[in-house]
Amino acid sequence: MRFVRHRTDQGPRLAVLDDEDVLIDLPAALDLPTLLGDDGRLFETADTALRTASRGVPLDAADLTAPLDPPTVRDFSTFPEHTAGIARNRDPDAGVPEEFWEIPAFYFSNPYATVGPHDDVPVPPGCERFDFELEVAAVVGRAGRDLTVAQAAEHIAGFVVFNDFSARDVQFHEMRLRLGPAKGKDTATALGTVFVTADELQDRASGTSYDLTMRVLVNDEPIGADRLDNMAWSFPALAAYASRGTWIRPGDLLGSGTCRNGCLAELWGRYGEDVHPPLRPGDVVTTEVELLGGTRNRIVPGGAPHEIRPGSGPGNACW
Template sequence: MRFVQFADAHGDPEAAVVHNGARYPLGVPMRQLIDDGLNSALCRGEHAIAESAPLASDVGGGALIPFQPSSFRDFMTFYEHTCGTSGTGVVSAEWYEQPVFYFSNTSTCVPGDGSMVAYPPGSEQLDFEAEVAAVITGRGTDLTVAEAARHVFGYTILNDWSARDTQLREMRVGLGPAKGKDFATTIGPCIVTADEYGSRRTSDGRLDADVRAYVNGHLLGADNLVNMSWRFEELIAHASRGSAVDSGDIIGSGTAGNGGCLLELRSNHPDPPPYLSPGDEVRIEVDGLGSITNVVGYPTKAPKVGRARPPLRPRHAVDTALFGVPAGHTYSEGRM
């Protein structure tokens, strides 16, 4: 089944099941649908299609994100993308040993209905990342791969927007990515349930679905989920190791290869495309999941925090030049 979320007459989010192009309201928000589990959602959907009238085409016209995720782990599973963005053209030995992820912000999720994504403060290198996310139902810890598969509610398209210049600066410190990623994430336009999307599985359990990325209508990247080096249930099992995955979490596939982002194309292309500019339209399409589209907005401004201060009581020599203070300068220790 395919579920979407719309704003009801009171402006509150409500889930609907899509059948033959029509939307049938379910009377609960998408998050409750996810929390109650896949079997319950399928029963609700079947009942709504059989017993309810579809929504009028002009009702709930304002697109919403499918739901507000609880947490967002984004992995790096596509070999070609990993090679193409490594800076060396090769993958580190550690990449082969286990899937690796980072946490991103769930408070900045935006719908893919043509809504605007503004440039984050201080960046001049805005990029897209074409991905798919698994939506988690139920809490689990130290899951086996088979157990993890039972925690997949469904799948949705994901665009992990990236400020590459900001990302590079912070990762040089040995931490991150953080501010290079947390300003916007697009998910949508729907959630396709695990039972329906599972029909795309190959003999080794991977999903067979083309992923395409367009900028201003021009195809820049094309890959397939079969090129993920780990299956989603393996990512979920790893995420739960010594920790927990929980209902409403999303697990990102990582960026598709062969042009799934501009950084890869700029690293390996004789005529590299520019980073995104205000007014550019980015569309991500995935077979069986639909498409999400956003327009790039103008740069935003935010107050600066400022440079690091030198230690007040240093245990080692302080590089005063890098701290921007005169050599021999001392601080008087005041107390608040």
């Protein structure tokens, strides 16, 4: 099944899509994490709505917001070519580090930064090198802790397109302290138009993932493309690692990490900074993933950073 959330006069409303891409509203006040947390309730609620509810607006006419508000967001690194390209921003001879093959590393992103598939995205304060990241996120459907990879596969409810906007200059500056990324990823994460349940992709299973094409465009100019099954780590492996020593819960997002050629920073590292300028106000970033929909966000001006000074230290630098 495929689910969307749209804006109405009564607030955001979750809906299931019928075979003609028309929204069929689910009962008010229901959200995706709540329905996922009650085993089987999502499908039962959607089945009832499809049989009994009145038809709504077509998908292409709906005012869509993000399909869910995730409680937590973990963003992994699973595409080796992307990892090598990013590393070459600092070392032109860099490759894929050994640690990449030892653990599916991730960082926690900001769930409050979630924006809709067509929302405007402001440039973060003080950012001069704004970027996008083409990804897919798995949505956790059942709570679990210390899961094996086999067990974790049963805890993935479905998938959504994930565009992790990134302030690269802020990110690389803060990571000199061996922390982060944090503030460099703090402004906007766009989620795609549609949440697609895992059963919809069964016949596209391939290798560690799914045989789905991915591409990203800026101002309708193709920038990069890849396939989701080029992931080196599977989504169940991500869920298992995320659950190690802690809980994953319904609605949590597990990002695939950026695909090959799925962001500007990777291209800068591989081909030089002249290959494409950073995002500027007025640019439109479009992501597309086969069967999963995508995003289309316009970049708009952001605010100026407020001065912050330490209590002591060389120069009392402000940022």
